[in-house]
Amino acid sequence: MQVTENIPQDQGMIQSPPNNQKNNWVDHLDELAKNMVHKKGYKTPNDLAKAYLHAEKLLGGEKISLPGKNANAQDWDYVWQRLGRPENIEGYQFNVPSDFPLYDQDFAKWYKEKAYQAGLTKKQASLLHDAFVDYTIHSQNNHKITEQIKRQELEETLHQEWNKDYDVNLQIARQAAKIFVDDQGVLDMLENTLGGPAMVKFFYKIGQTMQEDFLKGPKGSLSKSYSPQMAEAEITRLKGDPDFNRKWMDKYHPEHQQTIQQMTELHRLAHNHPLDIK
Known part of the structure; x- marks a missing residue:
């Protein structure tokens, strides 16, 4: 007589969890976080962690908070300094063209004062300065040509x-x-x-x-x-x-x-x- 041993069918193998249990980690989040996960399409906690690391990298390290609507000049001075404005107007250094005799040093000093008040960085102030000088030289040359004609x-x-x-x-x-x-x-x-x-x-x-x-x-x-x-x-x-x-x-x-x-x-x-x- 042959004896047949009943072996449970699920013994000796690992079964995958049901599909509805794969993202059960999301169940531990509040509704706002759940909506964000579903909207972004994160499938695993690892996806969420990598997204956070990427965002942190984009934001950089040190943050600068903008003053509120009632902020005074000193509050904004702190921001301008952190963004790259020089300590005083002498920090602005401009290239003076040698072929432009009409260049006005007094006007350049006035421009430095206004650039400082506006919170411009050295690079921003130099860019605007050079653009203005180039435009003036171009206009002067056009005027000379017109007068010759x-x-x-x-x-x-x-x-x-x-x-x-x-x-x-x-x-x-x-x-x-x-x-x-x-x-x-x-x-x-x-x-x-x-x-x-x-x-x-x-x-x-x-x-x-x-x-x-x-x-x-x-x-x-x-x-x-x-x-x-x-x-x-x-x-x-x-x-x-x-x-x-x-x-x-x-x-x-x-x-x-x-x-x-x-x-x-x-x-x-x-x-x-x-x-x-x-």
Whole structure:
């Protein structure tokens, strides 16, 4: 007779826990923590621990707490110092470009004071400083190019209109302008910025009128405002004037004597001696 021994089927083997028991560690957490675990998808306590270590690494070591809404300047000073602001404005060191003569040291000092008040670090303050300087240099170069273009356009326009009288007429205009503005920089601005050819022609008309009034008036009536350069320019202009030359050459012309007086007085003003007419 064969004896059959009943051996329990679960003896000698390790059974896996039911699926509903694999994450039973979560059951020990409160509801807020449980929701976080399920949302993040952590399967084991090891997953949760690794996530914590990663977060701690990202946050770094030392923390800086921001002051509250009622914080005073001293509270913020502590924050700025910890973030990298220098101890005083002398801690800001800027690169001064050698090719920028307009650089203002007083303005740089003012900027350091404002950067310090704003809590800027050395790197932040230097970045803004260099950006401002670069922008200013770029704008200055563009302004120079624009002024050169305007001057070229001015010369081309007046050359076309005055032709061979360009140099003489321009000298008359500039001498007239100097009576009102004795500054070459301002004169250039008047020519290039405030009207171009129209402004130059305006002063030319003033100078021309002054010449005519002077030559028609009493001897030396405008000598104080009539420069040697203006007189020389008028001599050159009259020599190229056919109508004046006709009166000059024709001693029977009713205005012949007047032309002699004009040229004599112009030579006196230009060369400090009258014209020698034989």
